[in-house]
Amino acid sequence: MPATSRRLRLTALPLLLAILSATVVLTVGSAGASTADLSTASARTTSVINTGDGTLQRRERRIRNAVQVARNQIGDPYVYGAAGPGAFDCSGLTMYAYAKAGVRLPRSSDAQAGAVRRVKRSNLHSGDLMFFTSGGSVYHVGIFLKRRGGRPIILHSSYSGRPVQRDPVWTNNWFAGTLRPR
The missing domain is CATH 1.20.5 (Single alpha-helices involved in coiled-coils or other helix-helix interfaces)
Structure with a gap:
């Protein structure tokens, strides 16, 4: 040979x-x-690799698209119970942004917390969700964007009188969840 x-x-x-x-x-x-x-x-x-929801690249692209959709809502007013377009509460914003990117999320922040896979705070990636708690209950959700000076920055719709905006995290009472199959 x-x-x-x-x-x-x-x-x-x-x-x-x-x-x-x-x-x-x-x-x-x-x-x-x-x-x-x-x-x-x-x-x-x-x-x-088939993850059940499509390829890893497709999932990453959808998460990036959801972040961009949420960014496009900056300045829209907070309205309790609103899920867009044009007005949002916290979970309405995350549900809307991910739905526009082709990913289904439940309506409430508590239900969204149950639909994601928890990740360590140190393992946050842009597009992961941050859930804020009080007394063991989830009361708020936002989309993690990045860290600035070691502090997480989220995009969220927080309360009446404040529009959708980026903010540094104000409390340590939170946990993170991802829609990535990691």
């Missing part, structure tokens, strides 16, 4: 294994496996 033929087969083997791994992952994923069960042998296959 010529040396070039052996080299070609040896270099093609990792690619073949990656393709087979992706096929197995997609088959397992479509059979109802949880996203926690999905893994790959190669980082190159992450673009085709």
